[in-house]
Amino acid sequence: xxxxxxxxxxxxxxxxxxLAPFYMMVSYSFKSPGExxxxxxxxxxxxxxxxxxxxxxxxxPDRADIEAARTRFPSQDDASVQASLLAETKADCSMRPxxxxxxxxxxxxxxxxxxxxxxxxxxxxxxxxxVVALPAAYALAKLKFWGRDAVFGLVLFCLLIPVxxxxxxxxxxxxxxxxxxxxxxxxxxxTISVFGIFLMRQFFMTVPDDLIDAxxxxxxxxxxxxxxxMLPTAIPALLAFAIFSVVAHWNDxxxxxxxxxxxxxxxxxxxxxxEFKGDGDGSFFGPMMATATVIVTPxxxxxxxxxxxxxEGITLSGMK
Amino acid sequence: xxxxxxxxxxxxxxKNGQARAGWSLAFPALTLMALILLVPIIVACVLSFTNxxxxxxxxxxxxxxxxxxxxxxxxYEKMFVATFTYVITVVPISVGLGLGAALLVHSLGRIGDIYxxxxxxxVMATLLAMAIAWEFMLHPTIxxxxxxxxMACGTWFExxxxxxxxxxxxxxxxxxxxxYAIYVVCFIGIWQGFGFNMVLFLAGLTSVHRELYHAxxxxxxxxxxxxxxLVTWPALGPTTVFVVTISCIRAFQVFxxxxxxxxxxxxxxKSAYVMMFAIFEKGIQQNxxxxxxxxxxxxxxxxMFLTLIQRxxxxxxxxx
Numbered sequence: 059x060x061x062x063x064x065x066x067x068x069x070x071x072x073x074x075x076x077l078a079p080f081y082m083m084v085s086y087s088f089k090s091p092g093e094x095x096x097x098x099x100x101x102x103x104x105x106x107x108x109x110x111x112x113x114x115x116x117x118x119p120d121r122a123d124i125e126a127a128r129t130r131f132p133s134q135d136d137a138s139v140q141a142s143l144l145a146e147t148k149a150d151c152s153m154r155p156x157x158x159x160x161x162x163x164x165x166x167x168x169x170x171x172x173x174x175x176x177x178x179x180x181x182x183x184x185x186x187x188x189v190v191a192l193p194a195a196y197a198l199a200k201l202k203f204w205g206r207d208a209v210f211g212l213v214l215f216c217l218l219i220p221v222x223x224x225x226x227x228x229x230x231x232x233x234x235x236x237x238x239x240x241x242x243x244x245x246x247x248x249t250i251s252v253f254g255i256f257l258m259r260q261f262f263m264t265v266p267d268d269l270i271d272a273x274x275x276x277x278x279x280x281x282x283x284x285x286x287x288m289l290p291t292a293i294p295a296l297l298a299f300a301i302f303s304v305v306a307h308w309n310d311x312x313x314x315x316x317x318x319x320x321x322x323x324x325x326x327x328x329x330x331x332x333e334f335k336g337d338g339d340g341s342f343f344g345p346m347m348a349t350a351t352v353i354v355t356p357x358x359x360x361x362x363x364x365x366x367x368x369x370e371g372i373t374l375s376g377m378k
Numbered sequence: 379x380x381x382x383x384x385x386x387x388x389x390x391x392x393k394n395g396q397a398r399a400g401w402s403l404a405f406p407a408l409t410l411m412a413l414i415l416l417v418p419i420i421v422a423c424v425l426s427f428t429n430x431x432x433x434x435x436x437x438x439x440x441x442x443x444x445x446x447x448x449x450x451x452x453x454y455e456k457m458f459v460a461t462f463t464y465v466i467t468v469v470p471i472s473v474g475l476g477l478g479a480a481l482l483v484h485s486l487g488r489i490g491d492i493y494x495x496x497x498x499x500x501v502m503a504t505l506l507a508m509a510i511a512w513e514f515m516l517h518p519t520i521x522x523x524x525x526x527x528x529m530a531c532g533t534w535f536e537x538x539x540x541x542x543x544x545x546x547x548x549x550x551x552x553x554x555x556x557x558y559a560i561y562v563v564c565f566i567g568i569w570q571g572f573g574f575n576m577v578l579f580l581a582g583l584t585s586v587h588r589e590l591y592h593a594x595x596x597x598x599x600x601x602x603x604x605x606x607x608l609v610t611w612p613a614l615g616p617t618t619v620f621v622v623t624i625s626c627i628r629a630f631q632v633f634x635x636x637x638x639x640x641x642x643x644x645x646x647x648k649s650a651y652v653m654m655f656a657i658f659e660k661g662i663q664q665n666x667x668x669x670x671x672x673x674x675x676x677x678x679x680x681x682m683f684l685t686l687i688q689r690x691x692x693x694x695x696x697x698x
Contacts, residue, residue: 065482069493072479076496076569079511080503082522086514097525194407203400209408216415218682222631222654226661226670227418227425233432250410280399309504311634312654316662328506332638335510343514350507361502365495372501373577 083354086347090155094343105154113151119143155344160352162345168322169349172330179244179314179326180307184300187251192292195258196284200270210259216252222312229316239324243317248307254299261295262288301371305357327353419678426671433665444672456648457656457673460560464652465629467564468571473621475568476575477614481606483576484583494580497573505570509638512566516552524549553639556646563635563650571628575621582617586610616692623688627681633658653677 081101086094089103119127124139131139153161163169197203198210221228228247229238237243265288273287289296311328318324325333331353334346361368426444430437448454479497483490500508515522530536531545544550550558590609599605633654636644644651644659653673661670 062486065486069479069482069486069490073493073496076500076573078522079508079515080499082515083507083511095520097520097522190407190410193403197400197403201396201400201403203397206400209404212408212411216411218685219415219419219678220627220631220681221415222633223674223677223681224415224418224422226657226667226674227421228414229662230421230425230432230667231418247414250407250414252411252415255407280396280403284403305502309506311504311506311637312631312658315637316658328504328634331504331507331510335638346510347514350504350510354503354507357502357504358499361498362495365498368502369494369498369577372498372574373581 083347083350086343087159087351088156089344090158091344093155103155105156107152108155108158109148109152110158114144114147117147117151119147159344159348162342163348163352166342166345167330167334167349169327169330169352171323172325172327173352175323175325176308176327178241180304182241182245183248183307184303186245186249187254187303188296188299190249191251191254191258192289193281193284195255195262196280196288198255198259199262200265200267201280213252213255213259217256219252221247225313225316232317238317239319239321241324244314244324244326247313251303254303257299258292258295261292265291297367298371301368305368305372308357422671422674422678425667426675428668430667431665432667437668440668444668447669448672448676453648453651454656457651457653460644460648460650461630461652463560464564464567464632464650465626467561468567468629468632469622469625471564472568472572473575473618473625475572476621477579477618479572479576480579480583481610484580494577497576499573500570501574501577505634506638508570509566509635512562512569512635513553513639516562518549518551518554521552523552554646556649559639559645560650563632563639563645566635567629567632571625575625578617578621579614582614583610586613619688619691623684626684630654630677630681 085101085103088101088105089099090106090108092108093099093103119140123143124136127139127143131142134142198206198213225247232238232243232246237246269287269291270283273283278286309328310326311332314326314329315332318326318329322330322333331346331349334342334349425437427439427441428437429440429443479493483493483497486493514520516524518524527541527544527549530541535541536545552558552562586609590613591605594605594609599608631654632652636650636652636655637658639645640650644655653676657670657673657677660666660673
């Protein structure tokens with residue numbers, strides 16, 4: 059331990075740099091605009107009551123309000139009634155900065171909708187990838203047929219193509235089909251995971267042939283073998299692939315940015331955050347960082363709970 | 379998928395049955411591969427020789443005019459400079475840091491796992507959210523980075539040229555400064571990617587046999603450096619080749635940070651106008667499909683070239 063102190067020094071320095079933006083993101087999501095501007099308040103901020111200026115501006119008492127409130131404040135002139143009403147409004151509109159930031163994050167934009175969209179898109183991508191890739195992987199690993207080597211060669215070639223790189227022709231195709239601004243546009247380009255086919259094929263190669271022959275003896279069709287014999291053996295590999303796929307598409311910003319324009323109902327979480335940034339003024343740093351925290355948290359928490367599996371999944375591509 | 383009748387599995391004619399089952403199981407994957415990966419490349423290739431725009435009924439063939447523009451206009455010169463600056467900065471540093479961190483973490487044993495977890499966090503986090511967090515950190519007046527730098531004013535740090543300048547005339551604008559902008563983006567790329575490389579190297583390190591170190595020690599390799607040079611480095615050869623390639627491909631695809639910082643124009647004086655952003659801006663925002671396709675083709679060429687070099691190196695490499 060004493061011999062290793064310099065290693066710890068170096069690694070702790072790295073830790074500070076790695077964690078700095080996370081620290082700032084979470085800290086700003088707790089603080090009031092004033093504290094952010096002046097750079098004070100430590101990590102949590104002082105959490106003094108603050109008044110939401112927009113809320114006050116929206117509920118400015120007008121003539122009718124003053125008339126209505128006259129009974130509650132007998133024997134006062136208009137000006138003082140107005141002042142008392144304003145004080146009431148301010149009291150209603152004041153809250154702790156942390157409540158302000160997080161409630162704004164969910165009310166200024168339909169953040170819940172964005173999160174649900176994120177879940178819908180990532181899950182449907184993963185499920186379709188599996189439905190398409192597993193039978194193909196099984197065929198390539200366990201069935202002997204003319205042209206199999208050619209098909210596998212094609213898979214190896216397609217591994218070279220990053221889907222982001224061919225975004226433009228894909229976008230043209232989807233636009234021609236009238237599919238931009240639909241869930242389909244967000245999902246379709248990712249339905250084929252060549253990497254998934256390759257990975258599952260490598261895995262299926264290790265499954266003993268006897269198992270498959272026994273299933274055939276029982277009269278199972280090849281398709282049934284895929285789902286009822288091969289799938290259960292492949293659960294660990296599938297889990298790793300699921301993590302790989304879900305992380306990539308939850309965090310993806312490039313593709314949704316291209317095919318979804320303006321239609322907020324289809325925004326994925328990163329798009330929602332981007333929009334927030336676009337129309338945010340200075341006083342909205344807090345709510346924006348709250349949004350960012352909400353978007354980043356699910357994967358980080360899942361990662362911390364199941365680190366080994368996550369690292370396995372994300373670095374799958376390194377196992378070739 | 380319903381084409382699979384029971385007789386496919388019949389043992390009497392396994393050859394024929396397997397051929398049919400094989401093709402029909404691989405068919406959906408093959409169709410999608412063709413439609414989503416191969417056809418778009420052909421489309422991009424064809425369109426790169428035209429002046430097509432979405433919404434136009436037809437197009438004219440313009441020969442190699444689009445490519446000619448790519449190599450003569452100053453905008454595209456800036457694009458190549460920005461892209462290669464990014465790749466050449468990010469790849470060596472993130473691979474180097476990844477290897478360094480992996481060696482340190484590995485030598486610390488179980489305690490090292492904490493650092494591994496922390497360094498992997500940026501890989502999991504939504505890059506767009508973290509880019510926005512970094513943007514706040516780098517804010518010229520209220521950002522943490524410049525505030526921290528200002529604290530060094532008045533101490534011996536001021537003897538350094540950078541601090542003398544900064545304390546007198548203000549510290550850099552970072553994202554608004556055309557000399558710094560691309561390097562700030564590089565820094566964030568490294569920040570995000572080195573943990574991924576570290577984990578790949580760690581996987582490589584655990585597969586190095588302990589006996590090799592003992593053997594090297596008996597042969598006279600006493601210092602840590604000698605052991606690294608004679609045993610660790612050669613053993614990590616295949617991992618290194620893979621890490622470098624995947625870092626290159628990821629670096630070529632940088633987009634999120636640049637779009638988040640400069641939604642218009644790709645940085646001060648186009649100093650961060652990378653290829654993915656150019657495809658997005660020209661092809662999708664400005665509807666200049668011809669030129670966008672030409673950039674796409676060049677991009678594919680670079681990426682495929684890199685991967686082919688990697689495969690060649692891996693096959694040629696003599697494993698220990």
